Amino acid sequence: MAGLFITMEGSDGAGKTTQIEKLKDYLSNKGYDIILCREPGGTIISEEIRKVILNKDFTEMGYMTELLLYASARAQLVEQVIRPALREDKVVICDRFVDSSAVYQGVARGLGVDLVYEVNRYAIGDTFPDITILLDISGEMGIKRKKNQGELDRMELEEAAFHDKVSAGYRILAEKFPDRIKKIDATNKIDEIHDQIIAAITELIQGK
Numbered sequence: 001m002a003g004l005f006i007t008m009e010g011s012d013g014a015g016k017t018t019q020i021e022k023l024k025d026y027l028s029n030k031g032y033d034i035i036l037c038r039e040p041g042g043t044i045i046s047e048e049i050r051k052v053i054l055n056k057d058f059t060e061m062g063y064m065t066e067l068l069l070y071a072s073a074r075a076q077l078v079e080q081v082i083r084p085a086l087r088e089d090k091v092v093i094c095d096r097f098v099d100s101s102a103v104y105q106g107v108a109r110g111l112g113v114d115l116v117y118e119v120n121r122y123a124i125g126d127t128f129p130d131i132t133i134l135l136d137i138s139g140e141m142g143i144k145r146k147k148n149q150g151e152l153d154r155m156e157l158e159e160a161a162f163h164d165k166v167s168a169g170y171r172i173l174a175e176k177f178p179d180r181i182k183k184i185d186a187t188n189k190i191d192e193i194h195d196q197i198i199a200a201i202t203e204l205i206q207g208k
Contacts, residue, residue, distance in 0.1 A: 004032075005127070006201065007097040010135035010155050011167045013142030013149075013191070014186045016095055016194040019135065022194045023201070027091055033202030035085040040073035043080045049073040054153040061154075067105040067119060074098065075123035083127055098124060099132060099173055099181070104155065108162050131204050133197050134174050135186035139163025142186075158187030 006023070008016045024034050040050040052058065053069050074097070085092050098120045106116035143163050146156050174183040183199040184193055 003089045004044070004091045004205070005082065005086060005129045005131075006091065006093045007099065007132045008093065008095055009097070009099050009103075009127040009132055009170060009181075011137050011139055011142040011163060011170065013145035014135035014137045015145075015190070016135060018190060019133070019193060019197060020093055020095055022190075023197055024093060024192075026198060027093075027201075033090040035087075035090050035092045037077060037081055037092065037094045039077065039094060039100060039101065040070055042073075042077040042094075045076045045080075046073040049076075054155060056152075056154040056157055058117045058154060059199075063105060063109040063111055066109070067101060067111060070101050070105065071120050071123040071133060074101075074120065078124050078127050086127070086168065093128075097129060097132075099170075102173060103166050103169035107172065108165040113169075114171075129180065132177075133200065134170055134181050134183045135193070136170065136174075136183050137186040139165075139166065139167040140166060142167070 008020050008023075010016055020036065024036060028034050039046075040053055041047045045085070049069055049072055053061075053066065053073070077094075082092050082094070098117065101120060102113045105111050106113040136176045140160060143152075143156065143160070146152060171183070174181045182197075184196045186193065188196075
């Protein structure tokens with residue numbers, strides 16, 4: 001099978017980490033070579049950019065600065081990790097990708113979805129997910145989960161209205177790209193969510 005690029009999206013607290021681990025174990029047991037990565041991060045340079053973006057002391061960061069930092073971290077990740085892995089026919093599972101910027105900076109920050117995708121066109125070129133799993137959850141519930149898990153970062157500390165916009169933004173993207181983005185109710189039981197993810201991935205693989 002040719003390389004497969006899977007992204008996992010959702011509001012903070014949607015349960016992406018748990019589902020990524022379960023998906024990795026499932027596909028590994030099926031014999032696939034799996035590469036896991038996260039955004040922002042995944043390379044030495046991108047992880048350093050992550051520290052800047054999420055530093056809760058940097059409250060003065062401009063929205064365009066934020067967008068460009070995310071795009072910079074993404075460009076390095078694509079060039080150094082994602083593209084090489086896909087060329088070697090591996091399965092890449094990435095915790096967030098360009099859709100996160102479309103929602104967080106495009107919708108919630110008000111910069112515009114089209115502008116975000118245009119900026120990121122230079123960062124990612126034609127490297128785009130084959131499928132995106134969207135774990136759908138309200139902003140309120142997601143942040144409540146995150147607070148129970150520990151200290152919040154700069155983005156997670158935004159007001160409730162911001163997180164509501166994020167949640168709504170993801171639903172807008174799911175309607176705009178229904179063939180690629182598969183929306184799953186993140187309030188379901190963990191195993192139920194996993195089964196729905198596997199069904200979507202299996203359908204994609206069988207169609208390749």
